[in-house]
Amino acid sequence: KKIISVIGARPQFIKHAPMQIQLQKHFNALTIHTGQHYDPGMSDVFFNELKIPAPDYRFHLNGKLHGQQTAEMMTEIEQIAVKEKPDGLLVYGDTNSTLAGALVASKLHIPIIHIEAGLRSFNREMPEEVNRVLTDHISELLFCPSNAAVENLKAEGIERNVHLCGDVMKDMLSLASGYLGDKMEGKPYYFATIHRPYNTDVTERMLVILESLNALNAPVVFAIHPRTVSRLSDYKVDLAAYKNIIAIPPVGYFDSLSYQAYSLGVITDSGGVQKEAYWLKKRCITIRKETEWLETLTGNWNQLVFDDVASIREKLDMSLSDYNEELYGTVDNSATIVSLLNDKFYK
Numbered sequence: 592k593k594i595i596s597v598i599g600a601r602p603q604f605i606k607h608a609p610m611q612i613q614l615q616k617h618f619n620a621l622t623i624h625t626g627q628h629y630d631p632g633m634s635d636v637f638f639n640e641l642k643i644p645a646p647d648y649r650f651h652l653n654g655k656l657h658g659q660q661t662a663e664m665m666t667e668i669e670q671i672a673v674k675e676k677p678d679g680l681l682v683y684g685d686t687n688s689t690l691a692g693a694l695v696a697s698k699l700h701i702p703i704i705h706i707e708a709g710l711r712s713f714n715r716e717m718p719e720e721v722n723r724v725l726t727d728h729i730s731e732l733l734f735c736p737s738n739a740a741v742e743n744l745k746a747e748g749i750e751r752n753v754h755l756c757g758d759v760m761k762d763m764l765s766l767a768s769g770y771l772g773d774k775m776e777g778k779p780y781y782f783a784t785i786h787r788p789y790n791t792d793v794t795e796r797m798l799v800i801l802e803s804l805n806a807l808n809a810p811v812v813f814a815i816h817p818r819t820v821s822r823l824s825d826y827k828v829d830l831a832a833y834k835n836i837i838a839i840p841p842v843g844y845f846d847s848l849s850y851q852a853y854s855l856g857v858i859t860d861s862g863g864v865q866k867e868a869y870w871l872k873k874r875c876i877t878i879r880k881e882t883e884w885l886e887t888l889t890g891n892w893n894q895l896v897f898d899d900v901a902s903i904r905e906k907l908d909m910s911l912s913d914y915n916e917e918l919y920g921t922v923d924n925s926a927t928i929v930s931l932l933n934d935k936f937y938k
């Protein structure tokens with residue numbers, strides 16, 4: 592049987608790495624890279640480090656606005672799906688690449704396999720929330736990382752073919768554990784990543800975040816996503832003026848985990864980084880109003896900060912408790928998912 596996976600954004604390369612290993616064991620497993628992320632540091636580095644086979648198809652997009660970007664992906668994915676006639680189309684998470692793949696597959700009656708199904712922020716202003724709701728509602732097979740995700744689907748009337756299978760990023764993190772080291776050679780620091788439009792695309796807010804990072808009691812290594820680079824340049828922000836911030840380009844996966852693992856704590860608005868900080872037993876401050884990864888909030892391991900960004904400082908001192916080793920499954924989640932596909936659905 593043939594399964595085509597559609598990937599395109601940084602976190603999807605990381606999720607696909609352990610999945611592709613498993614998929615190849617049982618399926619003719621093809622990959623489409625939509626080109627949503629294209630800088631070498633946002634794409635190639637992950638294929639190289641994580642030994643992901645080169646994609647069978649790769650696009651080069653022109654669109655900057657969501658509509659055009661998604662439409663360009665759909666046009667290309669459709670042609671491939673018509674030609675390849677896969678038995679399933681697999682998508683991850685909630686990006687525009689996810690939605691483009693899912694919409695094409697649904698029109699062609701190709702079963703959609705959604706990994707990381709059922710997550711909700713209940714904030715429809717986030718493009719990701721719309722992408723994941725739509726994808727879940729047209730998916731044939733839904734793999735959820737948490738009970739809460741299963742319940743979210745149930746509340747929307749989706750109960751058929753819903754499986755609780757843990758999170759494939761946990762598998763990847765466990766595979767990476769031998770590759771981590773202290774990038775800062777024993778110096779104390781925090782690690783930060785920020786890329787959500789509601790944080791980056793409003794000048795005032797971006798500046799308040801930078802000021803709050805600058806006011807912390809240890810240097811902040813800030814790995815800057817290209818969206819954020821572009822906004823900082825629009826705002827004519829000179830990061831050299833923020834003496835406590837060590838600005839670096841986006842880093843590879845092993846470096847991202849290394850920076851997190853040896854830090855005093857992590858400050859982020861990323862979905863994936865919230866989970867990784869947790870699994871690495873690091874405190875995390877999430878600069879968002881809500882999180883889809885609710886379970887990480889237990890025991891202060893992850894804390895939300897939105898209106899009062901300056902409160903990051905005191906939140907970093909809160910005591911931690913109730914760590915859950917089993918959060919989001921085992922480290923064999925991808926094998927569980929692919930076994931279910933192989934033994935049940937595609938038998």
Ligand code: UD1
Pocket residue numbers: 600601602627628629630633634655685686687688718719786816817818821862
């Ligand atoms: C996307 C996802 C978001 C995910 C994030 C992961 C959507 C709607 N958003 O957000 O859910 O958390 O990826 O990182 O799918 N750019 C570059 N080089 C690149 C990639 C992007 O310069 O390699 C710049 C481009 O100017 C682009 C902008 O960043 O217009 C935003 O990229 P885009 O993929 O549209 O959204 P992200 O903010 O990356």
Ligand code: UDP
Pocket residue numbers: 601602605784814815840841842843844845847848860861862863864867
């Ligand atoms: N990441 C990385 N380099 C960086 C920042 C993040 O490799 O400079 C990794 C991070 O460790 C995690 C994933 O990218 O595995 C998260 O992706 P991102 O924050 O881009 O998207 P989100 O998870 O918010 O959708």
